[in-house]
Amino acid sequence: MTQRTNRKLIARHLARAVVLAGIGLYVARLSAIGSLGLYISPRMAIYTKLAAAALYLIAAALVYQALKAWDGQRDSGCGEACSHAPAPAGSSLRQLRAVALFALPLALFFLTPNTTIGSAMAAQKGMNLSGGAAKPVKQAASAPPAADELDQLFPHDSLTKPYAEFGRLLYAEPVIEIAAPRFLETLTTLSFFPDSFVGRRASISGFVYRDDTIGDGQFVLGRFAVQCCAADAIPYGIVVESPDAAKYASDEWMTVTGTLAKTTVDGDEVLLLKADAATKIEPAADPYVYPDMSFGA
Amino acid sequence: MTNAASKSRLALSAIFVLALLYFLTWGRHWPWPASLPHIGVDQWQSVKTVFVSLFLEALPFMLLGVLVSAMLQSFVSEAALARLIPRNPLLGVLCAGLLGVLLPVCECGMIPVVRRLLRKGMPAYIGMTYILAAPIVNPVTVLATYSAFRTAPEMALYRTVLGFAAAAAVGLLLSRARGKAAQPLRPDAASLHAAAAEHHHHEPHRSTSSRLLSFCSHAADEFFEMGKFLMLGAFLTASIQTFVSHKEMLALGGGAFGSHLFMMGFAYVISLCSTSDAFVAASFNGVFPAGALLAFLVYGPMVDFKNTLMLLSAFKARFVLRLLLLVTAVVLAASLLAGWLLESAAR
Incomplete structure (x- = not known):
């Protein structure tokens, strides 16, 4: 694995971890300020909270993988054989777009007020x-x-x-x-x-x-x-x-x-x-x- | 991925991002482009509320589907699966429908699971029967329908039977597909990834922790792949709910045939989960005949706006279109027949 693809892999893992943890954080924040009920009914809320916890875990695993890749260990969890390299041309842009597709709405969720429908x-x-x-x-x-x-x-x-x-x-x-x-x-x-x-x-x-x-x-x-x-x-x-x-x-x-x-x-x-x-x-x-x-x- | 498909996806993403930028503008008090209609703050807030609520509600089910799919990838072999699947199409379709009774997963969670099973060699028609039947015949939906139609509890039974029959009929029709049409999955990065991983998994020296990490990595891959379509579907559904009034839609549906078509179109655009749509149907009780309500209750869980987009994440566009047309024709015919039978019985 070349230096370049390795860097790409690390960036990808980290970007995804940030998005997943961001979704988890959003659910936690809504729950903390008592606004989760504006979106989902109390009997469904528990499932969304469980999902948020699971997303944190997956994010943690991705960060761990990024760290391992950083250490230059080839035997990261998803080693060379199923690595995301060789990256096709233009894939950085596509990956950026994929992450932005989540990050942008998520940022809007955080930045706009939570209101009920009226x-x-x-x-x-x-x-x-x-x-x-x-x-x-x-x-x-x-x-x-x-x-x-x-x-x-x-x-x-x-x-x-x-x-x-x-x-x-x-x-x-x-x-x-x-x-x-x-x-x-x-x-x-x-x-x-x-x-x-x-x-x-x-x-x-x-x-x-x-x-x-x-x-x-x-x-x-x-x-x-x-x-x-x-x-x-x-x-x-x-x-x-x-x-x-x-x-x-x-x-x-x-x-x-x-x-x-x-x-x-x-x-x-x-x-x-x-x-x-x-x-x-x-x-x-x-x-x-x-x-x-x-x-x- | 073909060039055309990548272009259409690019266009979709562009629309999505533009819409979001538009969404952003009201908060920043940027000057309104004169060509765009003025949309009030409260309407954007409605879009946000519905968008977030659809996303948060679908999240746990999609994640569950992704995790089950990752588990199937790791623990169920093609050979084991092949032994379980009946050879006879009729038997296969009936089993797939019955499986829906036992495994109550809603539509957002099923697509990753079925895609994984199809990759492992399950015939497409069996997978599709399961996708169509499971949201309707599972006990959670039956119970929700029963409590929504308290004064007409037979609706829960009619819905289950009609849903099962329609799913089986579509499955049988699909089972006649041969050659390319029988291979509806979209080739994509994840499958290459999975195929490579397959090879990798047979190495004996892999530790538990590294297996767990690869499990998480596969789950994340699939989560992002499906999630994109969920985001897009939830956003467009929220926009439709906010900007198109039910009254305007109602004006489109006249007569028996019209009311069935209207209720199906309505179910398609509002994209509700099968566990909550019965209550919406019940609010139309008295406005529309029982047959049209059944059309809504059977069609909505099978195909809707949000789930079409999610299907497109896994299946070829041509196949999804064929499936849509097939389901529409079958459900329309079945619900018209059911409505006619119910009316004759009432006389």
């Missing part, structure tokens, strides 16, 4: 309004004749039973809290039995969202539901009616308490929260909500 993304994905188009495949219409008032309010079949039971619990609350850990399940239950909940009091916290289907004096308060990572986030929310609606800017976080009613958005009948109290709040530490896997189990 109402701009919700507009692209389409806000799912409570009581809107999403309906159970099997309607609860075929339920047996109800025995008492609550059964009449919450008719169900075997599949919608968990929602009907949860609906009864919510119905008994003086103020229905639409909040984590059952944000999504609460909104779904309200969607399944909208008529039963009209006139009940409810409270919700989330970010302000609006688009041209939302009327004057109204806005949507919603949150993103995340499964694995922010890429699969789906916005869910409820229409809020307030005389002060125009005062609240999009993406602002608020808590609203009011009375449930119904309205029409873009031809669909949806639930409406008539606000009687609205306060601006700090964005939630964890901006996303997650489906409750134990719901109905």
Whole structure:
């Protein structure tokens, strides 16, 4: 192995080690400042952390190999027979490009602030309004004749039973809290039995969202539901009616308490929260909500 | 690598780097080039958030795939593999599909593993059946689908059966390929490297530590090779998610045929993992018929934007294109049939 190719090999090992350790460091930093949750859900975070640890190990092995090559030992782990030499012409440039392809985005990841997705993304994905188009495949219409008032309010079949039971619990609350850990399940239950909940009091916290289907004096308060990572986030929310609606800017976080009613958005009948109290709040530490896997189990 | 392929890769990298520079400009308050549309800070932040989240989520699975691939390289011989693989194409395809039930690896992790197996002599059609079926039929995905479609639990079953059948059908069609078409792997530096290493590994005096180092070196090689495509795929997917609204896409899909095509196109561009896409499909429940949702649930895990780029890291472009067309035709036909059966049954 010539001096030149040996130097190349060392440079390559070190450049790769820096990139791998950089990815590991990025994960560690996100975790340390509590921002990892902006990108991946808590149940997936452990795998990403394990991957970061593995990348450190591989980076360490590469540094060790570079050192061995530096010492001029021919029997480095990946000796002459499978060495990366003989290097084809122009390969330095190609290798530089390969490393840059990782280093550049990584630098951007480090340098730009960590933010959540907001109402701009919700507009692209389409806000799912409570009581809107999403309906159970099997309607609860075929339920047996109800025995008492609550059964009449919450008719169900075997599949919608968990929602009907949860609906009864919510119905008994003086103020229905639409909040984590059952944000999504609460909104779904309200969607399944909208008529039963009209006139009940409810409270919700989330970010302000609006688009041209939302009327004057109204806005949507919603949150993103995340499964694995922010890429699969789906916005869910409820229409809020307030005389002060125009005062609240999009993406602002608020808590609203009011009375449930119904309205029409873009031809669909949806639930409406008539606000009687609205306060601006700090964005939630964890901006996303997650489906409750134990719901109905 | 052929000259044309290297040129197209150069062009792709150039686009990527230019886009990143563009991305960088808002932070530095450089003057905007007048010809470029103004893109707000919050949109770039959305791109970053989705980009990083896709990358971080795929990272552990890709790394796992790379490590398994490096292990196969070191510990499983061609002869052992050849004994395990059924000679009969039908049997082979069914086994590959069933293997997907047992080994729950998502699509990002499978490509390095399958490439390694193909290098060791596994027929391409068996490898592809596994790549197509595994993300759908594995228990983690079945469970996720079940919990997403709580009020229609049969969707999990339909998805699994349809996914298995479509993967097997594509596998059988691929098994008819002969000659060059049956050798879809792209020749590249890593394979030469591996072939040389093969020779090296037979030397008796290699110590454990040196084996371990070579293991790490192979893993790093493959990580960078796959990672480039993951980066590119995640970045483009994040851009699509940020700049193309679902409503605009929805406007494209009308009628039964249109809704199937739309949901498949939608699954392709949003490039979600098979363990989380069911929840997105469930949010379209009521907007689209069950058949179109199934098209989404089966097509997305088999091929999508991110995974096409990752396939291109291992397979020849012509083969990837053929596979895409084949999967599209098979899934479209299968989901239309399933939708029709479901509707007739409901009546």
